[in-house]
Amino acid sequence: MKFITEEDLRNLFRKEPFTTYEIKAGERLTPGGRQFLLDRGINMIEGDSLIEKGTEDEKMQHNEIETRNDWKQKMFYTKMKSMEVLFLITAEELLSRDVFLAQSVINLGKQFSNIKSDLNKDTVETFCCKECTGITVGNIYDDLDDCFEITEFHIQLEKGRDIIILHRLRCALREIEPFVLELFENNDGENEFCKGVIGKVNQSINTLSQMICSIFGGKKCQREI
Structure with a gap:
């Protein structure tokens, strides 16, 4: 899905003014983009329908769909921003105790953030997989659940706090x-x-599981096969 923003439309309009804009398959206007077209009286065509010249019922139905899509998109992006902050908080908490682990979390957070740009490019870029006994290239994209259950026992360990905050992020x-x-x-x-x-x-998630395993069991994979 490619989202067409107000800035995209403004640049197109600056290059060559237009009176009609066709929303192509796989495209969706952002609220700002839609408002830009409305403010200038530019007709929007989606498929075979001229949206602004349809019946009132058609326009109302279309607006309801767009409104629903807009809040879903906003909800997703808001969640993504919250996760990006949580990656940073987790890395900051780890920094004073384990610089290398903190850097690993930062790197993972950067790779995770690419999901937002993936939405606009309509492609999904993967990142490197460090294999272990339980997590391999063949299953790292699957929902594997936790390698082992995190309980009150783990908070008593020397690096128990590191385990807990990584589990919180997971x-x-x-x-x-x-x-x-x-x-x-x-x-x-x-x-x-x-x-x-x-x-x-x-x-x-599975990469974080490997980090947790490395803290608890060293080089030994803790996942039960």
Whole structure:
């Protein structure tokens, strides 16, 4: 899905003014982009329909769909921004105790942030996989659940706090999938892209699981095969 922003339309209009804008397949106007066209009296064509010259019922139905899509998009982007902050908070908490682990979290956070740009490019870029006994290239995109249950026992360990804050980040990442599924609800044409985004979220989760295992068990994988 490619989102057409007000800035995109403003640049097009600056190059060559137009009176009609065609919303192509795979494109969606942002609220600012739609308002830009309305303010200038530019007709919007989607498929075979001239949106602004349709019946009142057609325009009302279209506006309801656009409004619903807009709040879904806003909800998803807001969740993504919250996750980006949580990556930074997690890295900051780790920094004084383990610089290398903190840097790993920062790197993972940067890769995770690319999901937002993936939405506009309609492609999903993956990142490197460091294999272990339980997590491999073949399953890192899957929902593998936790390698082991985190309990009150782990907070008593020397690096118990590191385990807990990484687990907190991992739990927060698991909340992303419902947002993605709702964003692409009833859109069969984007099922593969949706699966790709969820796969990248799972990859982030499983990478955190490997970090937690490395703290608890050293080089030994803690996942039960």
